[in-house]
Structures are given as structure tokens and as C-alpha cells.
Amino acid sequence: MTVNDTNIVKEITEEKSVSPNESIESPMETQVLKEEKRYNFDKIHISLIILLSCQVLFLLTFSEPLSFIWGGDPLFNIYDDAIMGRSARLVLIYHSIATPFVAETTFWCLEYFEVREKYIPSMKVTIVSGSFVSGICGLIFAYTRIRVFHELFIFGLFLVFFGGVLFIVASWPVPNKFPDPEKATEGALFYGLDLENYSMVLLAFCVLVSVAYGALAGMEVFTNSIWGLERLNQDAFLAEEVVKIIHHDYPEEFIVSHLHIQLSLTAAMITMIGYKISKIKGKVYQIMLFLCPIGILCISYGAWVLNHYLIWVGAGILILCTIALSVNGLIEISKDYLGEKYESASFGTKLKGMLGDPVLFNLYWIYLYAQIVVTICGIIVGLQTREIYRLHEWFDVEYDFNVGHWHVLAVLLAELLILIIINHFHREKSKLKTISAWLLGIGGTWAFTAANAYMMRSPFDVVEDGLHPTMIWTFVGVWIMILGFVLGIFIVFRSYIKKRKLMKENSD
Amino acid sequence: MKINKKKIWVSLMFFIMIISFTTGVKNISAHDPRYIDLKYYEDDQVLSVYIVHGISNSSRHYINKVKIEFCQLPDSLIEEFTSDPSREIVGEGEIERFGTIKIKEEDVFDVIDLNEMNKTLKLEVNYTSQAEDLIIHYNYTIECPEWTLVVVTAYCNMNGSFTQTLISGHPWYDPEHHIIEAVVPTLVCSVIVMIPLVIRRTIARKRQKGVKH
Numbered sequence: 036m037t038v039n040d041t042n043i044v045k046e047i048t049e050e051k052s053v054s055p056n057e058s059i060e061s062p063m064e065t066q067v068l069k070e071e072k073r074y075n076f077d078k079i080h081i082s083l084i085i086l087l088s089c090q091v092l093f094l095l096t097f098s099e100p101l102s103f104i105w106g107g108d109p110l111f112n113i114y115d116d117a118i119m120g121r122s123a124r125l126v127l128i129y130h131s132i133a134t135p136f137v138a139e140t141t142f143w144c145l146e147y148f149e150v151r152e153k154y155i156p157s158m159k160v161t162i163v164s165g166s167f168v169s170g171i172c173g174l175i176f177a178y179t180r181i182r183v184f185h186e187l188f189i190f191g192l193f194l195v196f197f198g199g200v201l202f203i204v205a206s207w208p209v210p211n212k213f214p215d216p217e218k219a220t221e222g223a224l225f226y227g228l229d230l231e232n233y234s235m236v237l238l239a240f241c242v243l244v245s246v247a248y249g250a251l252a253g254m255e256v257f258t259n260s261i262w263g264l265e266r267l268n269q270d271a272f273l274a275e276e277v278v279k280i281i282h283h284d285y286p287e288e289f290i291v292s293h294l295h296i297q298l299s300l301t302a303a304m305i306t307m308i309g310y311k312i313s314k315i316k317g318k319v320y321q322i323m324l325f326l327c328p329i330g331i332l333c334i335s336y337g338a339w340v341l342n343h344y345l346i347w348v349g350a351g352i353l354i355l356c357t358i359a360l361s362v363n364g365l366i367e368i369s370k371d372y373l374g375e376k377y378e379s380a381s382f383g384t385k386l387k388g389m390l391g392d393p394v395l396f397n398l399y400w401i402y403l404y405a406q407i408v409v410t411i412c413g414i415i416v417g418l419q420t421r422e423i424y425r426l427h428e429w430f431d432v433e434y435d436f437n438v439g440h441w442h443v444l445a446v447l448l449a450e451l452l453i454l455i456i457i458n459h460f461h462r463e464k465s466k467l468k469t470i471s472a473w474l475l476g477i478g479g480t481w482a483f484t485a486a487n488a489y490m491m492r493s494p495f496d497v498v499e500d501g502l503h504p505t506m507i508w509t510f511v512g513v514w515i516m517i518l519g520f521v522l523g524i525f526i527v528f529r530s531y532i533k534k535r536k537l538m539k540e541n542s543d
Numbered sequence: 544m545k546i547n548k549k550k551i552w553v554s555l556m557f558f559i560m561i562i563s564f565t566t567g568v569k570n571i572s573a574h575d576p577r578y579i580d581l582k583y584y585e586d587d588q589v590l591s592v593y594i595v596h597g598i599s600n601s602s603r604h605y606i607n608k609v610k611i612e613f614c615q616l617p618d619s620l621i622e623e624f625t626s627d628p629s630r631e632i633v634g635e636g637e638i639e640r641f642g643t644i645k646i647k648e649e650d651v652f653d654v655i656d657l658n659e660m661n662k663t664l665k666l667e668v669n670y671t672s673q674a675e676d677l678i679i680h681y682n683y684t685i686e687c688p689e690w691t692l693v694v695v696t697a698y699c700n701m702n703g704s705f706t707q708t709l710i711s712g713h714p715w716y717d718p719e720h721h722i723i724e725a726v727v728p729t730l731v732c733s734v735i736v737m738i739p740l741v742i743r744r745t746i747a748r749k750r751q752k753g754v755k756h
Binding site: 114115116117120121122125210225226227228233237270272273276277279280281282325328329332333336337340342343344345347348349421422425426427428430431434 | 574575577578580581582591593595597598599600603604636640647648649677678680701703715717719720721722724725728729731732733735736737739740743744746747748
């Protein structure tokens with residue numbers, strides 16, 4: 036018996052030991068579910084959640100929605116521009132938090148998609164250690180400028196990049212051989228080729244190319260070693276600061292592209308995880324799997340060459356896939372909730388049934404709402420850029436939109452991921468789970484709506500003192516969302532500890 | 544296989560030391576202003592200036608000087624712009640945004656070198672702090688005759704500067720883009736994605752035929 040087999044047995048024993056009243060699944064279903072799972076990533080998920088939570092706790096000390104409560108100033112006086120400029124510091128903060136987040140998303144992909152098992156230990160070592168090294172050292176360097184932490188930060192990023200290469204090798208589909216065609220989701224096979232893995236490989240490839248974009252730009256900016264441009268201002272800059280320069284040099288183009296695409300591709304990863312959660316299958320799924328790689332390549336290539344129209348085409352294709360998965364997912368909730376009564380139920384009852392699982396309902400709702408507050412708002416502003424948003428009078432509105440747009444997307448992805456995590460770790464129905472899901476759903480909807488109202492405000496609405504009202508509304512939404520996050524993380528930890536205890540008792 | 548922990552630690556420390564001393568980071572200061580957006584309101588004779596300069600402490604790190612200089616564009620260049628009918632801008636909205644003549648930055652700076660031009664200092668304003676921590680807005684009342692190349696430079700008190708230009712009466716033209724620009728790349732992306740699938744289908748069908756025979 037291998038270690039994996041032992042894990043399966045442990046999982047089954049553990050599930051059997053849970054009282055039937057505590058679980059909404061029948062024991063038989065649980066067995067089938069757990070037998071299919073060979074690797075357990077729970078420890079990795081928990082460790083990465085701890086790392087991300089610690090980072091976010093630190094960021095909250097100077098985050099605007101929180102510092103607003105205690106008067107507007109950061110809690111700690113550690114922001115010295117003489118040590119490091121604001122832009123450089125922000126670049127490091129973004130990378131420190133984004134790398135573990137992408138790593139965590141990657142492990143959720145591993146949780147749901149087939150990869151060659153022999154590569155999993157190597158991926159665990161490279162991606163997890165890389166995330167921790169870059170996440171911690173990047174933050175330390177941002178406030179101390181002690182050089183060794185920068186080198187370790189870069190080393191961590193390299194490890195994660197290497198993990199990405201391994202991911203491509205591990206998930207490379209071979210028709211009729213890998214992944215096992217017999218286990219493939221209905222509609223995922225095309226003449227023996229697994230289209231899910233085909234999309235995953237293309238997605239991972241695009242992520243790595245986009246990472247290389249950022250790396251090349253960084254090397255040129257700081258060491259002048261790629262194009263030898265001898266730039267006048269050889270220091271860090273943010274994409275939103277240079278986006279209005281009409282003729283970008285290569286580092287500027289590459290940084291704008293890098294920011295555009297890294298987050299979009301992480302969104303695509305989370306969309307693909309959604310396919311599996313929503314249990315979509317059949318002809319519709321096959322069409323989605325044909326469209327999805329086209330969308331991924333269009334959005335990536337559009338960002339690499341900074342062709343916004345192409346980005347929108349890619350985003351549009353991915354919107355269709357996301358709508359399909361969300362609608363299917365909502366129907367599945369209703370079916371699960373109503374059971375045999377589903378077929379005979381009225382339309383209203385079926386709709387009501389969608390609320391049967393608050394976590395999944397809010398997950399699919401956020402998937403859908405994301406299309407309005409991120410993609411559609413982005414396209415509206417994009418289409419009006421030359422006529423409105425690039426006008427001199429709209430200068431700070433456009434700047435705020437450029438910053439806010441990807442902040443909304445980033446928070447939205449975090450929210451989707453925490454809902455996926457709650458759904459995975461805490462299967463039983465509980466009040467806390469319901470409250471957490473609704474706080475996340477309501478808080479997110481509120482915050483993203485108000486944030487977009489702020490980002491797309493008229494520059495002629497002059498607010499004499501204090502903050503714009505839409506900004507304060509955004510803060511309220513963020514506070515509700517934070518409560519949802521805190522409660523969600525608490526539930527996840529509690530479920531994990533409970534599971535560990537049960538496992539220990541069984542092994543004893 | 545027995546793992547020698549001591550060897551691993553020594554190798555790790557050695558590796559860290561190597562990367563600490565061999566990799567270079569020239570500068571990560573990021574003090575200089577990042578961008579300047581200009582507009583000259585001819586009727587009010589006001590030059591509106593937005594400066595992007597993100598800072599953490601406005602009394603210690605700020606834009607300490609804004610310099611406005613004038614340059615005279617060569618007559619031949621002005622003649623070229625005014626006599627070329629293809630440069631004429633039509634449409635009320637377009638004229639409101641970009642004036643009557645299409646002039647792009649490269650049209651001017653491919654011909655002239657800003658560093659070699661004679662500049663006349665018109666205004667120099669010093670500051671001791673920065674009102675906002677990200678985007679600062681200043682209005683300067685100044686008379687700019689048409690076709691004057693206005694050069695605005697903002698300086699950071701710590702390090703660095705940024706320069707932006709504007710031709711009075713003729714804002715830089717921003718070419719229009721069309722959705723058509725996405726058609727060919729979309730087709731190319733679709734073909735790239737579909738090629739392996741088509742190949743797979745062809746091979747599978749051939750094999751199926753082979754099996755039948």
C-alpha cells in the first residue's frame with residue numbers, strides 16, 4: 036500500500052466517523068468523492084492561507100478603508116521614502132502578496148484537475164517554499180532595503196516560476212493516455228484529447244510568458260541589461276503612473292502588459308476551478324472548452340502587444356464561459372436542494388432552491404457580478420477613453436479607475452477563492468458558514484458597486500471636505516466583506532483542526 | 544538514503560551568500576515625478592498642470608520646483624503642419640479635444656531635439672511641501688502665444704525630475720483606434736488554438752480508418 040492509498044483509507048475512515056447528522060452527504064457519496072482524490076493539499080492550503088492572512092493583517096494597518104476608522108494615518112510609522120520610494124514599496128508589496136495567492140490558486144487547480152502524480156512533490160517544494168520566501172522577504176525588503184532580502188525575494192519568485200514549468204509538464208495532455216479518458220468529465224474529451232488539460236497547459240504557458248515580461252522589464256529598469264536603454268529614471272514605477280505616456284519604451288510597455296495580464300490569467304484559473312465546482316458537463320462544456328483557450332490566448336496576446344480591443348475579445352469569450360458555469364452551478368444547487376421534487380417544482384421554487392447552499396450561491400453570484408463590475412465597466416471606460424477619460428479634466432478620475440479596476444478584480448478573486456475554500460473545508464451546513472457566505476456576498480456586491488461608482492465619477496462633482504460619498508460607501512462594503520473573510524477563515528481553520536483531530540484519533 | 548542536514552545548511556548559507564554578493568540592484572528609489580499632464584486654457588490664459596508624484600510624507604518628500612520654459616518652433620515645421628491638408632481635423636468634438644491640426648509628439652521630436660533648443664525661462668515656482676500624496680494640481684496664469692512649445696519640468700526634492708511639453712493652441716493628437724484591430728489577431732489566436740485540435744482529429748480519424756481496414 037502506497038502513502039497515497041493510506042491517505043485515501045484515512046480520509047474514508049475519518050468521514051465514516053462523522054455523524055450522519057453532521058453531514059449533508061450520504062456516506063456512499065463521500066466514499067466515491069474521497070477515493071478519487073489521491074493527494075491531499077489541505078496542509079498547503081492552510082499554510083498559504085496563514086501566510087496571506089498575516090500579510091493582509093499588516094496591509095490593513097495602512098489600508099484606506101481601515102485607517103479611515105482611526106483617523107486616516109497608518110498605525111506604524113515605518114514608511115520612509117528615503118529608504119524606498121512609494122512606488123517601489125508598492126511594487127514589492129503587490130508581488131509579495133500576489134505570489135502566494137497565485138500559488139494557492141495553482142494548488143486549487145491541482146485539487147480539481149488531473150496532473151501526473153510524480154511531479155506533485157516537486158511542485159509542492161518549489162511553489163510553496165518559493166511563495167513563503169518571496170512573500171516574506173519581499174515585504175521585509177520593502178521596508179528595510181536590506182539587499183539580501185531582495186535576492187531571496189527574487190530567488191522565491193524563481194522557485195515559483197520553476198514550479199509553473201513543472202505544472203506544464205505535469206498537466207501536458209497525451210491523447211487517450213493522460214489524463215485517463217475513462218475518468219474524464221463528460222464533454223471534456225476531443226478524440227481522446229483532454230480539453231481541460233489543454234486549456235490548463237495553455238493558461239500556464241501564458242502565465243509564464245507574462246511573468247517573463249515582468250522579469251525582463253525589471254532587469255532592464257534596474258540593471259540596464261536587456262535592451263541597454265540607459266533610461267533616464269532608472270527606478271521602480273507603477274503601471275498606472277506611466278499608462279498615459281503616448282510612446283512607451285519597452286520596460287513601460289512590458290510593465291503595463293504584466294499588470295494587465297497576470298491578474299486576468301489568475302481570474303481565468305479561478306474560472307476554470309469554477310467549471311469543476313459547478314459540475315458542468317456535456318455539449319455546453321465542450322463548447323466552453325473550445326472557447327476557453329481561444330479566450331485565454333486572445334486576452335494574453337492582447338495584453339502582450341497592448342491591444343485593448345483584443346483584450347476585450349478575450350475577456351468577452353471568458354465572460355460567456357463564466358456565465359455558463361455560473362448558471363449551471365445555480366441550477367445544480369437548486370437540484371441538490373430540492374432533490375426529487377426539482378422536476379415538478381415551479382419556477383419560483385426552483386429559483387428559491389438556488390439559495391439552498393449560501394456558499395455556492397454567493398460564489399456563482401460573484402462570478403456573475405464580476406462581469407458587470409470588472410469586465411463591462413472596464414470595457415465602458417475603455418471605449419470612452421479617448422473621448423472622455425483621457426481628457427485633462429478627467430486626469431485623476433482615469434488614474435483612480437486604472438488603480439481601482441485591478442484592485443476590484445483582485446479583491447473579487449480573493450473573495451471567490453475564500454468561498455471555494457469554505458466550500459471545500461466545511462461541507463456541513465452551519466449558521467456560521469451561512470453568515471460568512473452572506474457577509475462575503477453582500478459586502479462584495481456593495482463594495483464593488485460603490486467602488487465602480489467612485490471610479491467612474493464625474494470630475495465636476497466637487498466634494499468640499501473629506502471623502503467622496505461613494506468612497507465611504509465602498510468602505511462600508513469593505514468592512515462587511517472583511518467580517519465575512521474573518522469568519523470564513525475561522526470556519527476553515529476550525530474545520531481543519533477538527534479533521535486533524537479525527538484523523539489522529541483514528542490513527543491511534 | 545541518509546540526508547546530511549549539516550551539508551544542506553552549509554550549502555544553503557553558501558548559496559544565499561553568493562546571491563547576496565553577486566546580484567546587483569542599482570536603484571529602487573522611485574522619487575522622481577512619474578508623469579505630467581498639461582492643458583492650456585487660451586481664454587483664461589491658464590496653464591493647468593497635473594503632476595503624478597506618489598509620496599508617503601508630504602513635508603519630507605515633495606515636488607520642490609516647477610519650471611515653465613518657452614521654445615520657439617521652427618517656422619518650417621509650423622509651415623509643414625499648417626499646409627498639409629491630411630493633418631486637418633474635422634468634427635466638433637475632435638476639434639475641441641485636439642485643435643484644428645493633427646500634431647503628434649513624434650512629428651515634432653523626430654525633427655527637433657528638445658535639449659538643443661533655446662529655452663526661455665518664463666516661470667519658476669518653489670514649494671516646501673506637497674498638498675496631495677499622489678496627484679498634485681497647479682494652475683499657472685501665463686500668456687502663451689500660439690505655436691509656442693511650452694516645456695514644464697517638475698523636480699522632486701529628493702531626486703529626479705520629469706518634463707512634459709505642449710504646443711500652445713495645438714494639443715498632442717491621440718490617434719483613434721478601431722475594433723477592426725482585434726479581428727486579425729483574434730483569427731490568428733483561434734487558428735493557433737485550433738491547429739493542435741485539428742491535427743488530433745485528423746490523426747484519430749486516420750487511425751480509426753486503419754482499424755476498420
